[in-house]
Amino acid sequence: MVNLIIDGKNVTAQKDTMVLEAARSAGVNIPTLCAHEAISRSGSCRLCVVEVKKGNRTRIVTSCLYPVEEGLIVDTRSERVQNVRRLVLELLLARCPKSEVLQKLAADLGVDPHPRFVPDTDKGKCILCRSCVRVCEEVVGVSAIGMSSRGSHKTVGPPFKEASSVCIGCGACVYVCPTGHIVMQSTGDKRKIWRRTFKMQACEKCGKYFAPVDQLKFISKKTGTPYKELAVCTECR
Amino acid sequence: MTNVSEIRKKTKLIVKKYSGDKSALIAVLQDIQEAFNYLPKDALATAAKALGIPVSRVYEVATFYTAFSLKPRGEHVVKICMGTACHVRGAAAIQDKMERTLCIKPGETTPDRKFSLETVNCVGACALGPVVVINTEYHGQMTMAKVDKIIGKLKEGGAQS
Structure with missing residues (x-):
């Protein structure tokens, strides 16, 4: 078993589980699109980003592919994380402006409703997550x-x-x-x-x-x- | 045009050369393109079956690399380098001249199937810029006059100098 801290909570998780699962079992919700229980992980939607702190270094990683580590400090909703997530969503929305799922997520995460990027018209609702x-x-x-x-x-x-x-x-x-x-x-x-x-x-x-x-x-x-x-x-x- | 059974036969021989090794897919596709000048649909399906890879995966690889063409190409494939070095040395003017000389746009083939025009991003011969590669021959320091000369020679059907 591995001990880590997610959003200030002490969490114990089995070795080799991902930060995403550890967070969910601790009741911390992380938005995702491409992480599906039926298939292998690809980390392609980039929405599940979190900030992990090891020693004095923090970095932004995709929680769906990042295995838990002893003593890891995870922040799932820091300002930095939120900014990255909003940018990712803005880019996804620019690709698929008609997707209701993305529109709802954007509203939930507080993405500026005025698009920064010129929206595509020919991509349908596909985010190429594979x-x-x-x-x-x-x-x-x-x-x-x-x-x-x-x-x-x-x-x-x-x-x-x-x-x-x-x-x-x-x-x-x-x-x-x-x-x-x-x-x-x-x-x-x-x-x-x-x-x-x-x-x-x-x-x-x-x-x-x-x-x-x-x-x-x-x-x-x-x-x-x-x-x-x-x-x-x-x-x- | 090469017929279907011939395409299949040739493709099988190519796959055999790599003893059916899956990881040789790109090499197999390169050899198929060498043999037919493009990647025929039947060849892709045959190669997929012989290598034990789904056709969808083979199609992914074939469409990913711009070096592969799924459309039949002309006898001479003219590639104009659009890399940074060639670009600043006037590749755009060469492209314009080439388009007018051959009466086709990049990605197209002349009706007599003699020439295909393509633009590429760098052929690694920046010191020779602007570069035009015809089939496997590199033509450096291209000028408008040289375009006429080279294409004229090829149109006559003579071997490349």
């Missing part, structure tokens, strides 16, 4: 989507910007997306995502459309469960 790419690779295991290009042209999507042949239409990327950039349209027996339309399977008992056929086929192949068994929705099982 969470969707990670979940597709690490959890789903199909890697249907990825980033393309770089710099200001960087976008997320299936390769060649066309319907992916390996996507199973599970919607995990929609689930982890912190800003609601990825759109999935479900209309009865069809589901549209990433430029592809998926046929939905109707539950053999209640008749409700509950999952894409491709996803059930994928699960069936991976687990060896016969498709017939999977064609029943979780509520009727």
Whole structure:
């Protein structure tokens, strides 16, 4: 066990846990966008910054990737931290001015409502945190989507910007997306995502459309469960 | 145009050269570009499969580096250096002249597929600025007159001097 101080509170945490988790278990809230329990950490949204003090040195670090240390003094809401966080949010908002999540966070953190940066109009709500790419690779295991290009042209999507042949239409990327950039349209027996339309399977008992056929086929192949068994929705099982 | 089966065959041979090693992806892509002058979609898909990497990952790498082109390019690829040293020595004027001579903008290819024009950020030959690289040949201390001379020679179909 490691002892540290977070916002003046003595906190004990297991070795190798991150400052973010230690803070949360001590009831200290740190805003985050890209830290999701289902996927590995990337530290890409930069919102979880905190000030850590070791000896006489303090520095700004991303708490989601900074492991706890004995005697560490963490300040999650010092003026310096708040300024960094506000700047990060201003930049994120300049990229995605339409994102409600970012707008709300900006209001909560007291970001000046008059933008300093010229807002982008063509980036949607994507902050390029790569969470969707990670979940597709690490959890789903199909890697249907990825980033393309770089710099200001960087976008997320299936390769060649066309319907992916390996996507199973599970919607995990929609689930982890912190800003609601990825759109999935479900209309009865069809589901549209990433430029592809998926046929939905109707539950053999209640008749409700509950999952894409491709996803059930994928699960069936991976687990060896016969498709017939999977064609029943979780509520009727 | 090279047909699909030929692209696949050549790509498989290239991957084999690196014994299917995943970490050789960039080298594989460079060799594919060398073979076809650009990265054909079928080649990327074949390489991904042979290396055991998702196509989405291969596409990420292929679009990340500006040295890779996913569009077919001309027989001669003209790269104008826009690095700081070349820029102050008048690369913009050379670019303008090149655009008018070839009648294309950077990123485009002439309709006869002879020339492609690209701008690059530094070719590491700053002392020779402004530099134009055509295929693998470096042309230093470029002038408007030299543009006409070099392009004229290539248009005639003769070998580069």
